[in-house]
Amino acid sequence: MKHFILAGLLATVAAFPAVADYTIIAPANPGGGWDQTARTMQTVMQDEAISPSVQVQNVPGAGGTIGLAQFASQNKGNADALIVGGYVMVGAILTNASPVSLADVTPIARLTGEYEAIVVPAASPIQDMQGLVAALKADPGAVSWAGGSAGGADHIAVGLIAKAAEVDPTKINYIAYSGGGEALAAILGNQVTAGISSLGEFQAQVEAGTLRLLAVSSAERIEGVDAPTLKEAGLDVEMQNWRMVAAAPGLSDEQKAKVSADIEKMVKSASWQEQLAAKGWADTYLSGADFDAQLKADITATEAVLKDIGLVK
Incomplete structure (x- = not known):
């Protein structure tokens, strides 16, 4: 049994x-x-x-x-x-x-x-994405971008922005940082023109008023986020990390x-x-x-x- x-x-x-x-x-x-x-x-x-x-x-x-x-x-x-x-x-x-x-x-x-976010220091004379694009067109090398690793999502997004703005992507001045904290410090310290990373990386500083959020890479506006999409800003770019x-x-x-x-x-x-x-x-x-x-x-x-x-x- x-x-x-x-x-x-x-x-x-x-x-x-x-x-x-x-x-x-x-x-x-x-x-x-x-x-x-x-x-x-x-x-x-x-x-x-x-x-x-x-x-x-x-x-x-x-x-x-x-x-x-x-x-x-x-x-x-x-x-x-x-x-x-x-x-x-x-x-x-x-x-x-x-x-x-x-x-x-x-x-x-x-x-x-997560979607990419483009920011500038609060004290920057650049008020919106159109202003950043105008500076990029005038002198691509004079606009420095802080982001993550070379060839990563942030770098790719900047390349897409340059292409959409009809700027030679090989002329962009992209500075790769190994960690989000280092990139954030460079942006807050006015060592670069703009910063790019996932929206979550910048959320606290945007809410605190130390960074100005220019645009996000989503297809449509993100609920609760006061910023246009890149497409609204005239750039045919949509990207998700x-x-x-x-x-x-x-x-x-x-x-x-x-x-x-x-x-x-x-x-x-x-x-x-x-x-x-x-x-x-x-x-x-x-x-x-x-x-x-x-x-x-x-x-x-x-x-x-x-x-x-x-x-x-």
């Missing part, structure tokens, strides 16, 4: 897929956007019982490409391994001529997005489906939505073939811009 009971229990357990103990690679230092995304995933996946144990490992360097290479080489076929990344990684793969790309992992979904999650290479269709289902359960949970609201992140969840198509289009467009800027041959 005991043998029948045991066999029945084993059959019941086998009928349900094992719950994964995920490890998420954040290919950046602690505290940044990718690290925050990974740790938010960790919290929600554990709170929602999607995974009993989620570990986060930081592997920083080279715009995420060091972590990406390590992840791809060490986790083939491992359905319990995830990595976060995003638009910055797309640019870094191209500018660093990385031998490993997003084609070497299994993209699962776009999770969140998105973040994504990918799984390891070499997964079976069944493994990919299980990971995708876990991520979908996470993003549709109340816990995830509460985290997005608290952090000011937009819910831009996109998965499957739609995400694959968006990723392909973004890689093609980014390569074109980086060639225009002169960062990619």
Whole structure:
């Protein structure tokens, strides 16, 4: 009788897929956007019982490409391994001529997005985006821009602005800073003409009145944000700095489906939505073939811009 009971229990357990103990690679230092995304995933996946144990490992360097290479080489076929990344990684793969790309992992979904914001110090004589564009047209090199890493989302956005303003993108004076704090200090210290980063990076200073927000890169005005879009300012530019999650290479269709289902359960949970609201992140969840198509289009467009800027041959 005991043998029948045991066999029945084993059959019941086998009928349900094992719950994964995920490890998420954040290919950046602690505290940044990718690290925050990974740790938010960790919290929600554990709170929602999607995974009993989620570990986060930081592997920083080279715009995420060091972590990406390590992840791809060490986790083939491992359905319990995830990595976060995003638009910055797309640019870094191209500018660093990385031998490993997003084609070497299994993209699962776009999770969140932030729009770029263009600011000037409150004391700047530049009052609006039209004034900044006029200065850019008059002497591109005299307008200095503070932003994140070379070839990253901020740099790409400046290149797109220059192109839309019919200014040679190779003549832009872009100063790359390794951290948001350094860029912010340069802007507040009037060491540069303008600054560009995700809206959240500047929100507190804009509200305090120490920075003037000229425009945002969204398609439409953002609720609660007193600034026009770049399109309203006469520049045909729309851009989102998105973040994504990918799984390891070499997964079976069944493994990919299980990971995708876990991520979908996470993003549709109340816990995830509460985290997005608290952090000011937009819910831009996109998965499957739609995400694959968006990723392909973004890689093609980014390569074109980086060639225009002169960062990619």
